[in-house]
Amino acid sequence: MIDLLLFILAGVVLLIAFLLLGLQGPPRTDADASALAAVGQMVSLEGTSFVQGDRLLDDAEYRMLRSNPDLHLVAARFRKDRRELALLWISVLLSDLKALWRFRRFLIQRGAPTRLGEEWAILRSLIGAVIFLNLLRFSVLTLGPFAFSRMARRACHPVDAMSRAAANVLGRIPSAGWPDLERAWTSTAG
Amino acid sequence: MPAVVPAVPQAIVLFGTVLEVCLVWRLLRTGLVLTYPYFSFYLFCVVLRTAALHAVQWYGIDKIPPDVYASYYWNTETIGVALRCLIVWELFRHAFPSGSPLNKIASKGFGVIAFGLFIFAVGAVGTLWGYHSYASFRSVHPALDRSFGLAQSVFILSILLTARSYGIQLGRNLWGIAVGFGAWISLSTLNNAIIDLTHSFYPYLQFLRPLSFVGLLAVWTWALWQASPSPYLSERPIPVADLHTWTENWNRTQSSLRRVKP
Numbered sequence: 001m002i003d004l005l006l007f008i009l010a011g012v013v014l015l016i017a018f019l020l021l022g023l024q025g026p027p028r029t030d031a032d033a034s035a036l037a038a039v040g041q042m043v044s045l046e047g048t049s050f051v052q053g054d055r056l057l058d059d060a061e062y063r064m065l066r067s068n069p070d071l072h073l074v075a076a077r078f079r080k081d082r083r084e085l086a087l088l089w090i091s092v093l094l095s096d097l098k099a100l101w102r103f104r105r106f107l108i109q110r111g112a113p114t115r116l117g118e119e120w121a122i123l124r125s126l127i128g129a130v131i132f133l134n135l136l137r138f139s140v141l142t143l144g145p146f147a148f149s150r151m152a153r154r155a156c157h158p159v160d161a162m163s164r165a166a167a168n169v170l171g172r173i174p175s176a177g178w179p180d181l182e183r184a185w186t187s188t189a190g
Numbered sequence: 191m192p193a194v195v196p197a198v199p200q201a202i203v204l205f206g207t208v209l210e211v212c213l214v215w216r217l218l219r220t221g222l223v224l225t226y227p228y229f230s231f232y233l234f235c236v237v238l239r240t241a242a243l244h245a246v247q248w249y250g251i252d253k254i255p256p257d258v259y260a261s262y263y264w265n266t267e268t269i270g271v272a273l274r275c276l277i278v279w280e281l282f283r284h285a286f287p288s289g290s291p292l293n294k295i296a297s298k299g300f301g302v303i304a305f306g307l308f309i310f311a312v313g314a315v316g317t318l319w320g321y322h323s324y325a326s327f328r329s330v331h332p333a334l335d336r337s338f339g340l341a342q343s344v345f346i347l348s349i350l351l352t353a354r355s356y357g358i359q360l361g362r363n364l365w366g367i368a369v370g371f372g373a374w375i376s377l378s379t380l381n382n383a384i385i386d387l388t389h390s391f392y393p394y395l396q397f398l399r400p401l402s403f404v405g406l407l408a409v410w411t412w413a414l415w416q417a418s419p420s421p422y423l424s425e426r427p428i429p430v431a432d433l434h435t436w437t438e439n440w441n442r443t444q445s446s447l448r449r450v451k452p
Binding site: 001003005012014015017018019022026 | 314336340343344347350360361362365366369370372373375376377379380381382383384386387409
């Protein structure tokens with residue numbers, strides 16, 4: 001009796017473990033590191049290369065200045081500067097996103113294999129990312145740079161995701177052809 | 191399997207057969223039959239068995255002596271339990287291909303686990319052999335199924351978790367085979383244990399196994415619809431520059447250690 005109960009318990013635990021693994025889905029195939037580096041080299045990404053861009057939206061320093069009544073004016077100036085910088089950063093991220101989208105289309109145009117389902121997923125994520133970044137820009141514009149600082153720290157994520165998607169497509173082309181692609185892309189972008 | 195459960199609707203039996211045929215077709219079409227030969231062998235055995243059971247039904251199950259049919263059914267089920275080890279092996283050899291650095295680490299650890307699980311399974315069957323309900327041969331199959339099933343599912347889960355912790359990309363094919371198979375064996379273990387513990391739920395649980403097998407076939411068909419094998423670790427080239435940097439750093443560490451050592 002106890003043996004059977006133990007088998008039931010083990011069966012339940014294992015079944016739950018497998019179902020949880022199943023719900024997580026197959027592990028995503030990450031882009032090859034060399035392809036990712038090549039994308040970074042071919043497409044100049046100014047927004048993501050800006051080190052600690054998310055710190056622009058961190059309100060810790062602003063709160064420190066605001067805590068001192070003598071520094072209220074400085075805090076207001078600081079907030080205004082941060083707002084302008086954040087807006088600039090979001091604009092650059094949007095440009096990066098568009099550049100990566102164009103680069104991915106360029107790769108497919110050059111013969112990189114893809115599937116309709118994949119294209120549809122990328123299109124959805126692009127639309128979502130553009131909406132997210134524009135909403136962020138609107139919130140910075142109307143409510144200031146620190147209103148949704150926690151959410152805003154994820155502003156780089158859509159560009160990173162698009163970068164990986166482009167690297168995945170680039171990885172399907174033999175690396176021997178990458179220099180030619182880079183030249184063609186530079187002439188197209190120029 | 192579904193053929194001997196008369197209460198199971200014919201639609202499920204038909205759906206299972208269609209999925210089996212579909213799976214074989216995809217394996218042959220995509221060439222995965224060569225990539226996963228052990229898995230394919232198991233699947234072909236299952237298909238042959240299903241075909242034989244269908245042939246018996248078509249011929250007329252009443253014309254065959256019940257003991258012959260029962261003996262064929264349970265013997266092939268027991269052989270199936272043993273053949274499932276082929277799938278476990280298929281998963282292991284793809285997750286940790288020979289020649290890869292992980293194979294050397296994993297093969298020893300998994301060898302010990304496999305031996306331990308085998309002893310556990312044999313011990314569990316041996317313990318239950320003397321149990322009051324295991325007098326007839328027919329009753330031994332559930333004991334075999336759940337003991338070896340538990341061992342196999344633990345082994346598959348270990349492979350999946352190890353692969354995950356080392357960041358090994360299994361690919362859709364292997365991932366689908368492993369997760370679907372693991373869930374099915376776990377459910378089978380659970381089902382067999384409950385049926386042996388109490389017969390109250392038998393009218394419902396007797397459907398669970400054929401239904402779950404159809405579910406397994408559906409998952410496998412999805413997973414193997416297109417070739418998506420795991421990238422072999424041994425075939426991944428290491429950039430020469432990285433190798434030089436690593437060697438340099440390692441030599442520096444060693445010389446620092448020698449200097450620090452009293």
